[in-house]
Amino acid sequence: MSVSSARVRAGTVFDPSGDARQRKGRRRVPVRPSPAPRPWLGRLAVAATFTGLAAVVILGIATETRTELRLPGGVATFIGSMTGLTGMYLALVMVLIVARIPPLERILGQDGMLRWHRRLSAWPLSLIAAHAVFVTIGYAQAARTGVLHQLNAFLAHYADMLAATVGFLLMVAIGIVSIRALRQRLRRETWWVLHLYMYLALALSFAHVIALGPAFVGHPLTQVLWSVVWALTAGTVLVYRVGLPVMRSLRHRLRVVEVHREGPGVVSVVMSGRQLERLAVSGGQFMAWRFLARGLWWQAHPYSLSAMPQPPYLRITVKQVGDHSAAVARLKRGTRVAIEGPYGNVTGHARTNDKVVLVAGGIGVTALRSLLEDLPKGTDPVVIVRASSESQLVLRDEVAELVRHRKGTLIELVGSRREIALHSQGLLQLVPDLLARDLYTCGPPGLVEDVVEAARSAGMPHHAVHYEVFSW
Numbered sequence: 238m239s240v241s242s243a244r245v246r247a248g249t250v251f252d253p254s255g256d257a258r259q260r261k262g263r264r265r266v267p268v269r270p271s272p273a274p275r276p277w278l279g280r281l282a283v284a285a286t287f288t289g290l291a292a293v294v295i296l297g298i299a300t301e302t303r304t305e306l307r308l309p310g311g312v313a314t315f316i317g318s319m320t321g322l323t324g325m326y327l328a329l330v331m332v333l334i335v336a337r338i339p340p341l342e343r344i345l346g347q348d349g350m351l352r353w354h355r356r357l358s359a360w361p362l363s364l365i366a367a368h369a370v371f372v373t374i375g376y377a378q379a380a381r382t383g384v385l386h387q388l389n390a391f392l393a394h395y396a397d398m399l400a401a402t403v404g405f406l407l408m409v410a411i412g413i414v415s416i417r418a419l420r421q422r423l424r425r426e427t428w429w430v431l432h433l434y435m436y437l438a439l440a441l442s443f444a445h446v447i448a449l450g451p452a453f454v455g456h457p458l459t460q461v462l463w464s465v466v467w468a469l470t471a472g473t474v475l476v477y478r479v480g481l482p483v484m485r486s487l488r489h490r491l492r493v494v495e496v497h498r499e500g501p502g503v504v505s506v507v508m509s510g511r512q513l514e515r516l517a518v519s520g521g522q523f524m525a526w527r528f529l530a531r532g533l534w535w536q537a538h539p540y541s542l543s544a545m546p547q548p549p550y551l552r553i554t555v556k557q558v559g560d561h562s563a564a565v566a567r568l569k570r571g572t573r574v575a576i577e578g579p580y581g582n583v584t585g586h587a588r589t590n591d592k593v594v595l596v597a598g599g600i601g602v603t604a605l606r607s608l609l610e611d612l613p614k615g616t617d618p619v620v621i622v623r624a625s626s627e628s629q630l631v632l633r634d635e636v637a638e639l640v641r642h643r644k645g646t647l648i649e650l651v652g653s654r655r656e657i658a659l660h661s662q663g664l665l666q667l668v669p670d671l672l673a674r675d676l677y678t679c680g681p682p683g684l685v686e687d688v689v690e691a692a693r694s695a696g697m698p699h700h701a702v703h704y705e706v707f708s709w
């Protein structure tokens with residue numbers, strides 16, 4: 238490994254040593270660290286979710302009478318009503334999981350949030366589908382008519398049923414395109430726009446629940462409670478997915494200052510803004526960036542901070558893999574930038590041991606570069622950077638300087654994935670005291686999966702392995 242002295246480019250302010258006091262004439266303005274996650278809030282959220290679910294089930298059972306159950310179609314209608322209530326409730330829970338509520342986001346991070354959203358997704362959809370089937374059968378039995386005839390009657394004569402049916406079909410369509418094999422064929426933007434229709438689907442189904450649900454007809458109190466729960470969910474989404482990003486973007490007023498080449502197909506974008514010392518951020522976090530330029534303003538893409546902010550400056554480093562990342566390289570000085578975040582829980586807060594090992598795959602080095610800068614000095618970092626060729630070792634000098642400054646060890650692994658496989662034995666050879674450390678890894682999905690698997694096979698506990706996949 239060669240450790241060369243760091244380059245400090247004219248015009249940029251990013252100081253690889255992480256200790257700007259050593260640089261003459263420039264005072265480093267400290268940024269606030271992101272608040273530490275509070276695991277008890279996660280447990281509270283889980284308890285609240287199950288309490289809500291229990292309340293919904295009790296509501297469904299309490300508003301059913303034995304007489305109604307004994308009537309023709311009574312049992313099917315009851316099953317339909319219960320599956321509908323619980324399915325809609327879980328749909329709201331899914332919306333809240335991805336609402337980026339800050340205390341939850343700090344616990345789950347991007348990967349945890351998506352994992353839980355995907356794990357849960359089959360439930361609301363299956364329950365709502367069961368609801369449609371059972372309610373139709375139940376009503377058909379009660380009216381002593383056929384299922385198709387009943388379906389027709391629902392659409393033609395029942396209040397809000399047409400809207401609810403459209404909502405249901407939208408949910409099914411979104412559920413189908415979310416299946417991994419199909420999702421991977423779609424452009425991220427297409428998938429994202431389709432997902433926005435889920436909010437419309439939920440809105441369309443709201444009214445029929447109040448108008449027809451046995452737990453609501455003639456029960457003004459449950460009508461009000463259900464409406465409040467829905468309004469709170471919608472309000473939470475609006476506040477955290479729209480209001481907070483707009484407020485932060487207006488407060489910090491970021492603009493592109495400089496775009497410079499870091500290596501083949503990789504550029505760094507330096508932005509400057511106001512009051513960045515108020516942006517609570519930790520090393521390893523990312524933001525969704527919306528460059529307000531022609532053709533780009535409508536899409537926000539996640540990129541990690543590749544250095545700790547140095548007010549008034551921020552920096553990201555972007556590898557060109559598609560149309561957005563390629564357009565980033567052509568950004569003009571002065572382009573306005575809107576932000577969402579900072580997000581992510583791959584930060585120093587997650588550390589459970591004094592010492593750390595950081596494993597970066599390709600462009601995953603960006604997040605680990607800022608994390609390294611943010612870690613306290615006694616962490617004795619072992620930094621493993623994996624790249625397919627030497628030219629792909631971006632931010633190489635900066636990482637080397639940060640490692641040297643912290644008296645750590647830098648290991649560069651250059652070659653194809655086949656040549657340099659990261660398995661548990663290999664990891665233990667590189668880092669003999671692996672089990673006494675926390676491991677952080679970021680990068681493309683294949684690398685992160687390999688490293689996490691290797692770390693766990695080597696005996697590292699779950700809570701000492703932290704990762705961020707640079708994909709969706």
Ligand SMILES: Cc1cc2nc3c(=O)[nH]c(=O)nc-3n(C[C@H](O)[C@H](O)[C@H](O)COP(=O)(O)OP(=O)(O)OC[C@H]3O[C@@H](n4cnc5c(N)ncnc54)[C@H](O)[C@@H]3O)c2cc1C
Nearest residue numbers: 425538539540541554555556559560561562603707708709
């Ligand atoms: C938490 C996180 C941090 C990231 N940090 C960096 C970074 O510091 N530097 C860097 O160069 N790249 C980073 N990425 C990856 C970066 O977001 C994608 O390379 C970029 O969005 C690709 O967009 P595109 O239009 O150029 O390419 P596309 O052709 O649209 O996509 C290429 C691939 O990038 C991924 N991707 C596309 N859009 C998104 C999205 N909105 N969210 C997540 N993944 C997406 C997909 O896996 C896709 O297959 C990060 C990704 C995540 C999730």
